[in-house]
Amino acid sequence: MDTKDRPQKQGSVNSGFDFRLLHKDLESEARLGKIMTPHGEVDTPVFMPVGTQGTVKGLTPEMVSDLGAQIVLGNTYHLYLRPGHELIRTLGGLHKFMNWQHPILTDSGGFQIYSLGALRKITEEGASFQSHIDGSSHFIGPEICMEIQEALGSDIMMCLDECVSYPAEFDYAEKSLDMTLRWARRCSAAKKNDCQALFGISQGGVYETLRRRGIEELIDIGFDGYALGGLSVGEPKEVMRDITAAFTPLLPEEKPRYLMGVGFPEDIVESVYHGIDMFDCVMPTRNARNGMLFTSDGKVVIRNARYREDDSPLDSECDCYTCRNYSRAYLRHLFVAGEILGLVLNTIHNIRYFMNLMKEIRDAIRNDNYKTFRKDFMFRLSYAGPENN
Amino acid sequence: MDTKDRPQKQGSVNSGFDFRLLHKDLESEARLGKIMTPHGEVDTPVFMPVGTQGTVKGLTPEMVSDLGAQIVLGNTYHLYLRPGHELIRTLGGLHKFMNWQHPILTDSGGFQIYSLGALRKITEEGASFQSHIDGSSHFIGPEICMEIQEALGSDIMMCLDECVSYPAEFDYAEKSLDMTLRWARRCSAAKKNDCQALFGISQGGVYETLRRRGIEELIDIGFDGYALGGLSVGEPKEVMRDITAAFTPLLPEEKPRYLMGVGFPEDIVESVYHGIDMFDCVMPTRNARNGMLFTSDGKVVIRNARYREDDSPLDSECDCYTCRNYSRAYLRHLFVAGEILGLVLNTIHNIRYFMNLMKEIRDAIRNDNYKTFRKDFMFRLSYAGPENN
Numbered sequence: 001m002d003t004k005d006r007p008q009k010q011g012s013v014n015s016g017f018d019f020r021l022l023h024k025d026l027e028s029e030a031r032l033g034k035i036m037t038p039h040g041e042v043d044t045p046v047f048m049p050v051g052t053q054g055t056v057k058g059l060t061p062e063m064v065s066d067l068g069a070q071i072v073l074g075n076t077y078h079l080y081l082r083p084g085h086e087l088i089r090t091l092g093g094l095h096k097f098m099n100w101q102h103p104i105l106t107d108s109g110g111f112q113i114y115s116l117g118a119l120r121k122i123t124e125e126g127a128s129f130q131s132h133i134d135g136s137s138h139f140i141g142p143e144i145c146m147e148i149q150e151a152l153g154s155d156i157m158m159c160l161d162e163c164v165s166y167p168a169e170f171d172y173a174e175k176s177l178d179m180t181l182r183w184a185r186r187c188s189a190a191k192k193n194d195c196q197a198l199f200g201i202s203q204g205g206v207y208e209t210l211r212r213r214g215i216e217e218l219i220d221i222g223f224d225g226y227a228l229g230g231l232s233v234g235e236p237k238e239v240m241r242d243i244t245a246a247f248t249p250l251l252p253e254e255k256p257r258y259l260m261g262v263g264f265p266e267d268i269v270e271s272v273y274h275g276i277d278m279f280d281c282v283m284p285t286r287n288a289r290n291g292m293l294f295t296s297d298g299k300v301v302i303r304n305a306r307y308r309e310d311d312s313p314l315d316s317e318c319d320c321y322t323c324r325n326y327s328r329a330y331l332r333h334l335f336v337a338g339e340i341l342g343l344v345l346n347t348i349h350n351i352r353y354f355m356n357l358m359k360e361i362r363d364a365i366r367n368d369n370y371k372t373f374r375k376d377f378m379f380r381l382s383y384a385g386p387e388n389n
Numbered sequence: 390m391d392t393k394d395r396p397q398k399q400g401s402v403n404s405g406f407d408f409r410l411l412h413k414d415l416e417s418e419a420r421l422g423k424i425m426t427p428h429g430e431v432d433t434p435v436f437m438p439v440g441t442q443g444t445v446k447g448l449t450p451e452m453v454s455d456l457g458a459q460i461v462l463g464n465t466y467h468l469y470l471r472p473g474h475e476l477i478r479t480l481g482g483l484h485k486f487m488n489w490q491h492p493i494l495t496d497s498g499g500f501q502i503y504s505l506g507a508l509r510k511i512t513e514e515g516a517s518f519q520s521h522i523d524g525s526s527h528f529i530g531p532e533i534c535m536e537i538q539e540a541l542g543s544d545i546m547m548c549l550d551e552c553v554s555y556p557a558e559f560d561y562a563e564k565s566l567d568m569t570l571r572w573a574r575r576c577s578a579a580k581k582n583d584c585q586a587l588f589g590i591s592q593g594g595v596y597e598t599l600r601r602r603g604i605e606e607l608i609d610i611g612f613d614g615y616a617l618g619g620l621s622v623g624e625p626k627e628v629m630r631d632i633t634a635a636f637t638p639l640l641p642e643e644k645p646r647y648l649m650g651v652g653f654p655e656d657i658v659e660s661v662y663h664g665i666d667m668f669d670c671v672m673p674t675r676n677a678r679n680g681m682l683f684t685s686d687g688k689v690v691i692r693n694a695r696y697r698e699d700d701s702p703l704d705s706e707c708d709c710y711t712c713r714n715y716s717r718a719y720l721r722h723l724f725v726a727g728e729i730l731g732l733v734l735n736t737i738h739n740i741r742y743f744m745n746l747m748k749e750i751r752d753a754i755r756n757d758n759y760k761t762f763r764k765d766f767m768f769r770l771s772y773a774g775p776e777n778n
Contacts, residue, residue: 054722058729060710083697083722091700091718099714308472311480321449325488329480333443333472340447340732 017155017197017224019256025370029249029275032365035071035256037103037155038195039095042070044256044277045361047268047354048105050285053078054088054098057285058340058347061100067320067348068355070102071155073280076148077109080140081131085151093153105280106154108145108187108201111229111261114163122162124179142186150193158227159187161201166235173205181217188221197224199258202247205230206239215250226251227258228276241270248275265294265357269377272361273370284354288346291335294353298384300328302346307332320352321345406544406586406613408645414759418638418664421754424460424645426492426544427584428484431459433645433666434750436657436743437494439674442467443477443487446674447729447736450489456709456737457744459491460544462669465537466498469529470520474540482542494669495543497534497576497590500618500650503552511551513568531575539582547616548576550590555624562594570606577610586613588647591636594619595628604639615640616647617665630659637664654683654746658766661750662759673743677735680724683742687770689717691735696721709741710734 016038023032035042049056049064051072056064064072074094079085088097094104113120113127120129126141140148145160161180164173180203191198200223204210218226228247231240244259248271251257258278259271268279284294293300295315300307302314310328322331322345334342364373405427412421424431438445438453440461445453453461463483468474477486483493502509502516509518515530529537531549538546550569553562569592580587589612593599607615617636620629633648637660640646647667648660657668673683682689684704689696691703699717711720711734723731753762 053726053728054719055728055730058733060730060733082726083718087698087718090698091716097716097719097722099719309476309479327480327486329472329476330443330486330488333486337442337471339442339444340729341444341449343729344447344449344733 016195019225019254021254023366025365026368027371028273028374030272030361030365030370031275031277032362033256033277035103035277037071037197039101039103039155040070042103043362045268045272045358045365046071046278047358048073048278048280049351049354050075050280050282051098051100051104052282053082054094056347056351057289058344059351061098063348064100064351065102067351068359069351072100072102072104074098074104074106074152074154075109075112076106076145076152076158077112077140079106079152080109080148081133081138085148089151089153093151095153103155104152105156105278106149106152106158107260108158108160109140109148110145110158110161110201111163113140122179124182126160126183127162142183143190146187146190146192146198150191150196154196156197156199156225157191158199159184159201159223161203161229163230163233164203164205166206166233166239168205170205170207170210173203173207173210177204177210177214181214181221184218184223185221188223199223199225199227199256201227201229201260202251203230206235206243208246211243211247212250215247219252223255225256225258225278227260227278229260231259232261232263237267240267244271244276245274251275265354266378266381268357269361269374272365273374284350285347288350289343291342291346293346294350296380298381302328302331302335304332314349315353318349318352318356320349322349322352404583406584408614408643410643412755414754415757416760417662417763419661419750419754419759420664420666421751422645422666424492424666426460426586428490428492428544429459431492432751434657434661434747434754435460435667436747437462437667437669438740438743439464439669439671440487440489440493441671442471443483445736445740446678447733448740450487452737453489453740454491456740457748458740461489461491461493463487463493463495463541463543464498464501465495465534465541465547466501468495468541469498469537470522470527474537478540478542482540484542492544493541494545494667495538495541495547496649497547497549498529498537499534499547499550499590500552502529511568513571515549515572516551531572532579535576535579535581535587539580539585542582543585545586545588545614546580547588548573548590548612550592550618552619552622553592553594555595555622555628557594559594559596559599562592562596562599566593566599566603570603570610573607573612574610577612588612588614588616588645590616590618590649591640592619595624595632597635600632600636601639604636608641612644614645614647614667616649616667618649620648621650621652626656629656633660633665634663640664654743655767655770657746658750658763661754662763673739674736677739678732680731680735682735683739685769691717691720691724693721703738704742707738707741707745709738711738711741 018036033044052075149157200218204214256277259276291302296317307328313323364370407425409423422433441464534549589607593603645666648665680691685706696717702712753759
């Protein structure tokens with residue numbers, strides 16, 4: 001491995017943003033890296049907890065940081081609507097507003113607008129949509145999308161893209177891809193702030209020719225990082241894995257690679273194997289609030305009666321605040337009683353589970369052991385605890 | 390002042406429980422003291438945050454402790470119903486269950502049962518009631534009340550009492566008082582655990598002769614502390630204040646005196662003046678969750694539009710985590726967006742406000758300055774901020 005133990009300096013057009021590929025696993029595409037941003041460094045592969053509305057739900061920023069998170073994701077769509085990007089700009093940007101001094105990636109809002117269904121209309125110019133909060137009418141095109149993310153002041157911005165449903169006809173996917181590529185050029189041209197990085201997003205549905213052409217054109221435009229988008233939108237899991245396996249290697253090796261909206265621990269482990277560096281998903285936080293907890297012994301649905309008198313920790317292998325201090329019986333009580341602290345303690349644990357997973361992943365890559373790690377992880381998963389049988 | 394700077398050792402029948410009167414203010418009945426319990430000491434006058442269901446809503450125990458709280462209140466009624474006192478006993482008691490290693494006072498459940506209205510029936514034997522959760526039928530008499538609180542393992546237990554509505558006929562109040570006193574004797578007799586203190590509760594409505602006789606009989610039974618109960622149940626504020634002023638001095642000087650369910654900062658300041666040592670109320674925590682915040686400049690209703698762009702801290706004189714790190718604009722955003730963190734940050738601030746108030750109260754007593762402190766506090770209150778005019 002020519003990159004082994006030999007940090008590579010990669011060029012970047014952005015002052016303060018950089019990516020270093022530190023090591024590649026011997027037997028897979030798995031990569032160890034480091035992202036440098038004006039607000040600090042991020043070890044990759046990384047999982048980014050989602051802070052939709054300017055907060056990782058239920059946790060203080062110190063809790064999020066103490067759990068090992070080095071970067072969080074902010075949702076442009078939500079913050080644009082409430083409290084408004086101009087207000088956040090006036091108050092000193094999103095970092096200051098939410099008291100998070102570490103890196104932030106903002107999405108483009110494209111996926112949330114796509115999720116609005118009948119409430120949105122996409123044209124060449126951009127996306128017209130109605131607010132899910134009050135029905136008011138809005139328009140976000142590529143230029144406005146850049147303006148909003150620059151107002152938020154995130155370290156990494158995402159291009160506005162159109163997300164295509166699964167399944168989609170080839171003709172629709174192709175037209176959509178072409179528009180997304182024109183939007184990518186408009187985003188790149190509209191971007192004003194050199195201190196913020198900009199990532200391009202690969203679309204093209206499940207069609208190989210489209211995915212391939214899309215990636216080539218994105219590379220031609222030139223971005224600070226590249227994302228695989230339009231996945232986790234209803235397609236079978238195998239399709240998502242196949243696309244990740246097939247197209248991640250086409251992304252530039254010297255730039256970070258981001259699989260958007262993923263996901264389950266097993267999907268993360270699998271995607272890292274194919275060379276993905278970055279992930280985000282609401283799952284650990286949302287599932288925590290629904291009482292679904294990830295443990296080394298499989299899923300735990302904490303409201304179940306079997307935990308009523310269970311004085312053992314949620315996960316005996318976990319080092320988080322929740323597992324060190326509380327019993328399953330207490331967590332069940334809090335959940336059943338509808339107590340806020342239950343949501344907080346569950347969220348702490350689930351985020352820590354993901355952070356520990358990412359650390360194990362990085363350690364395995366560093367030790368050229370990723371193939372074995374992946375195999376062991378999938379084996380353990382198939383024998384996971386009582387809720388999983 | 391013969392007690393000045395000369396800690397008095399007062400006797401106690403409970404191993405581990407004690408009260409020391411450290412100082413009496415020169416110009417009022419205000420007292421500085423210290424309660425010793427098996428789980429640590431409590432400086433009085435003290436405000437006890439309420440942890441109804443085994444958690445001070447929204448906060449970790451470390452947060453509660455870091456805010457300056459030395460003791461919390463647990464609700465016997467709620468914990469009896471859910472998760473059940475036997476379960477908590479099996480799991481090692483309430484301290485361990487909720488991970489709170491400092492003192493706990495449990496109420497008797499009497500007030501919650503009283504609040505059930507048509508769902509409860511009081512007889513000489515005790516209180517029959519239906520659960521507010523599932524309508525199931527239950528009975529708690531004085532002996533069971535002690536058994537539950539001993540299972541919970543609180544440091545301070547309260548006698549079961551009947552709370553009388555305001556207004557109440559003299560005859561009803563008298564009969565109720567006599568029954569409450571018989572219940573107090575039964576509680577005292579039923580109590581088994583010498584490591585837990587037991588407080589008696591004064592009832593008698595607004596009737597001087599009843600209050601006086603009730604207190605005399607409670608003292609005759611002999612308790613580790615004495616509470617004024619049956620106040621803050623709808624009577625005019627002046628009535629509550631008059632009763633506190635008239636009857637607090639009748640309570641034994643060498644025992645802690647507890648005004649249950651109080652309350653507003655001005656009521657605390659006033660009651661300390663008449664010699665009360667202990668308070669509890671859901672107000673700081675409940676109001677926080679409703680967005681009503683106590684500040685040195687008066688009340689702040691955080692959802693108001695006037696705070697939309699307000700980048701100043703909630704209370705410029707407050708040293709809490711919330712005021713040190715967040716703007717009113719951010720707190721308003723979290724509240725309007727329904728974010729859990731908003732409830733957490735608001736609760737942190739309101740509890741800190743009460744803890745700082747109690748510290749100022751203790752400092753004023755220590756400096757023989759309580760009369761001036763009280764006057765200044767009431768003056769400031771009358772000129773308090775924009776929400777209060």
